[in-house]
């Protein structure tokens with residue numbers, strides 16, 4: 001058979017299949033306790049409300065819901081989202097909102113509209129793995145800036161931007177996940193948000209603010225979105241109903257200046273013409289009936305409890321030298337094993353010997369560092385499985401610790 005790989009585009013050639021995803025296939029075995037996914041707890045899905053709303057939509061407006069719709073998205077849904085964002089201080093209008101098939105599509109649209117090969121995207125280290133995949137596919141250079149417990153470190157961001165400017169490189173986008181970040185769980189402080197905006201102005205870049213977890217706040221709301229602090233239309237805001245309603249509807253949106261949104265609409269037209277009118281009508285009705293507003297507190301209460309179970313289990317079980325973040329919201333926390341341990345090497349034994357899974361931390365690093373880190377999800381496993389899974393993880397780490405080669 002002729003080798004057909006020569007037909008692949010340059011972009012396809014740089015889309016490496018992630019080793020981590022391959023390893024994750026192992027975790028689908030029935031007896032594995034998985035901290036690997038980023039899935040909401042399915043008990044939070046509003047099945048009864050969605051049944052009633054689906055029937056209502058099919059009765060009331062099948063001619064709209066089963067038809068093609070505008071690329072920008074259902075105007076009723078966009079109105080609802082304008083109201084939804086206003087509670088966080090984002091002053092959008094319907095014309096400044098584009099509905100997307102998940103925020104993941106929003107990221108890809110941003111790649112198409114703003115990025116040329118060789119451009120630079122500056123992002124947090126670690127950063128959202130699937131954003132790295134998108135940016136990589138547009139053949140840009142990604143430069144990671146370390147974080148601490150208050151998020152991205154602005155003095156290092158400034159150094160990075162200055163160094164890139166000196167070497168004549170064009171930074172187009174600073175990409176941040178400021179609220180309960182995926183993967184680390186940390187939140188960018190308000191002062192730092194302001195500083196990121198100031199630096200974006202000084203170095204003439206856009207800011208992409210990706211905020212799927214903002215609503216899942218366990219200890220009070222996070223600081224205002226960068227999009228609310230931005231006085232210049234420099235921020236492209238991405239949000240989604242995946243973690244607050246359910247991911248299966250694939251309803252998310254971008255908010256930005258009208259001109260930028262229009263350019264994104266043009267790009268989206270070529271991708272899929274429009275998001276499904278049916279799921280948009282359902283989401284719009286779900287908002288109009290007020291469910292989106294009332295359902296968040298029970299979800300956050302559930303995830304807060306699960307986070308607490310995971311934190312106590314880690315404190316109880318983990319040996320000295322292992323550290324982790326204390327997220328104040330979201331779905332994830334971030335574990336650092338002692339230097340010299342390699343979580344990629346550990347994943348095979350974790351699945352085979354202990355029946356547990358996590359995501360290897362290096363996949364969240366644009367430069368492949370972070371070998372001793374891992375991401376743990378606490379929203380999906382049951383409280384019982386969190387306890388048991390952390391016990392097994394700690395047992396494995398303790399077993400492997402003595403095999404570390406002492407530093408010379």
Ligand SMILES: Cc1ncc(COP(=O)(O)O)c(C=O)c1O
Pocket residue numbers: 038101102103104105128177182210211212239240241242247251252
């Ligand atoms: C930071 C971040 N951005 C975007 C997404 C994609 O979400 P969606 O389901 O809306 O495509 C996720 C999902 O986990 C995420 O963590």
